[in-house]
Amino acid sequence: MRKNLLFTAVTGLLLLSNEAASAQTRTTLDIYVVDVEGGNATLLVTPSGESLLIDTGNTGPQASVRDASRIMEAAKDAGLTQIDHLITTHWHGDHYGGMDELAKRIPIKHFIDHGPNQQPAPGPDEFLAKVYPRLIANAKHTVAKPGDKIAMAGLDVQVVTSNGETIKTPVAGAGQPNPYCASFKPGDNNIEDPLSVGVHITFGKFRTMHLGDLTKNKEFELMCPNNRIGTLDVFLGLHHGVNTSSSEVMMHAVRPRVAIINNGTRKGGQPDVMKVLLSSPGLENLWQIHFSLLGGQEYTVPGMFIANLTDEQPPAMPTAPIAAPAPGPNTPPPPAHDGPAFWIKVQAQQDGSFTVINARNKFSKTYAAR
Numbered sequence: 001m002r003k004n005l006l007f008t009a010v011t012g013l014l015l016l017s018n019e020a021a022s023a024q025t026r027t028t029l030d031i032y033v034v035d036v037e038g039g040n041a042t043l044l045v046t047p048s049g050e051s052l053l054i055d056t057g058n059t060g061p062q063a064s065v066r067d068a069s070r071i072m073e074a075a076k077d078a079g080l081t082q083i084d085h086l087i088t089t090h091w092h093g094d095h096y097g098g099m100d101e102l103a104k105r106i107p108i109k110h111f112i113d114h115g116p117n118q119q120p121a122p123g124p125d126e127f128l129a130k131v132y133p134r135l136i137a138n139a140k141h142t143v144a145k146p147g148d149k150i151a152m153a154g155l156d157v158q159v160v161t162s163n164g165e166t167i168k169t170p171v172a173g174a175g176q177p178n179p180y181c182a183s184f185k186p187g188d189n190n191i192e193d194p195l196s197v198g199v200h201i202t203f204g205k206f207r208t209m210h211l212g213d214l215t216k217n218k219e220f221e222l223m224c225p226n227n228r229i230g231t232l233d234v235f236l237g238l239h240h241g242v243n244t245s246s247s248e249v250m251m252h253a254v255r256p257r258v259a260i261i262n263n264g265t266r267k268g269g270q271p272d273v274m275k276v277l278l279s280s281p282g283l284e285n286l287w288q289i290h291f292s293l294l295g296g297q298e299y300t301v302p303g304m305f306i307a308n309l310t311d312e313q314p315p316a317m318p319t320a321p322i323a324a325p326a327p328g329p330n331t332p333p334p335p336a337h338d339g340p341a342f343w344i345k346v347q348a349q350q351d352g353s354f355t356v357i358n359a360r361n362k363f364s365k366t367y368a369a370r
C-alpha cells in the first residue's frame with residue numbers, strides 16, 4: 001500500500017514535469033507584424049514567452065478598438081497573458097493610438113518612450129496629460145536613451161536611437177566605413193518622427209531592427225561616417241515604406257535579407273521608396289502588410305508576399321500608381337479596412353535561419369542560416 005502511494009506520487013511528479021516541459025517547447029523568437037492600417041504594432045515573443053510590443057496602432061473611437069483587438073489576436077496566438085515591455089516609438093496617433101484600449105484587455109508591465117511630445121497637437125497632448133499617467137502609474141516607466149538595454153532573457157535588445165540622439169558606439173561587430181554616405185541627400189521631416197525610439201535586437205545569430213518612423217537625416221547621423229549597425233537579417237517597419245525614410249545610407253548599408261513594411265493602402269510603398277527597397281543589395285524578399293495603391297502593380301511585390309489587399313477590393317489589381325494624399329490635418333482619412341486582417345509572422349532560430357509566414361494565404365518561406 002505504502003509502496004503504491006509512493007509510486008503514484010512519483011508518477012504524478014513526472015507527469016507535472018512533462019507538462020512543464022511541453023509549455024516550454026517554443027524555441028524560436030516569434031515576431032508578429034500586425035496589420036494596423038498604416039500604423040505600427042509589432043510584437044516580439046521570446047522562447048520563454050517574454051514579450052516586447054512596439055507601438056499600439058491608431059487613435060480614433062473605432063480604429064483604436066480595431067487595432068487593440070488585432071494586437072490581442074496576436075498576443076493570444078503567442079499564448080501571452082501580459083505584455084512585458086511596450087515601446088511607444090513616438091507620439092503620433094498611428095503609434096500610441098490603441099494603447100488605452102489594449103491596456104483594458106491585457107496587463108502592460110513596462111512602458112518605454114523617448115520622453116515628452118515635442119510636436120504640439122491636441123491628440124497626443126491630451127493623451128499624455130490624462131491617459132498615459134494613469135496607465136504607467138502601476139507599471140515600470142523608462143525614458144529610453146541610446147545605448148540602453150531592455151532586459152529580456154535570451155535576447156539582446158539595444159536602444160540605438162531615442163529623442164533625436166543616436167548611439168556613438170557601434171553594435172557588436174559593426175563600425176565599418178559606410179560607402180553610401182558620400183551620395184546622401186538630406187530629407188524632410190516633421191518634429192516627432194526623428195525622435196523615434198529605435199531598437200536593434202539579437203537572438204543568437206539572428207539580427208533585426210525597428211526604428212519607428214526615424215527619418216533620413218537621423219539615418220545619416222546613425223550610419224555615417226561609419227555603419228554602427230552592421231548587417232541585418234530582417235528589417236522591420238521602415239516607417240510604413242514612406243519616402244521620408246529608407247535612404248540608401250540606411251537601407252543599402254544594412255543589407256537586410258528580408259524587409260517587412262507596415263504600409264497602408266494609401267500610405268507608403270510609393271514608387272521612389274520602392275525603388276530604393278527593391279534595389280537593396282542582398283535583399284531576398286520584401287514583404288508588405290498591405291497592397292499599396294500608391295505603388296500600383298508597377299511598384300509592388302508578388303501578391304503571395306502581401307498580407308492584406310485593398311479596403312475596397314477592385315475587380316482587378318490596379319496597374320498604375322495613384323498620387324499620394326497631401327500630408328497634414330486636412331487630408332481625409334482613407335476608407336477603413338475593418339474586416340478580417342492578417343499578420344506577417346517571422347519565426348527566427350538561434351542559428352540565424354528564419355521563416356516568414358503570410359497569414360492570409362499561408363505562404364511561407366524559409367531563409368537558411370548563413
Ligand SMILES: [Zn+2]
Nearest residue numbers: 039092094213
Ligand atoms: Zn507612423
Ligand SMILES: [Zn+2]
Nearest residue numbers: 092192193213
Ligand atoms: Zn510618425
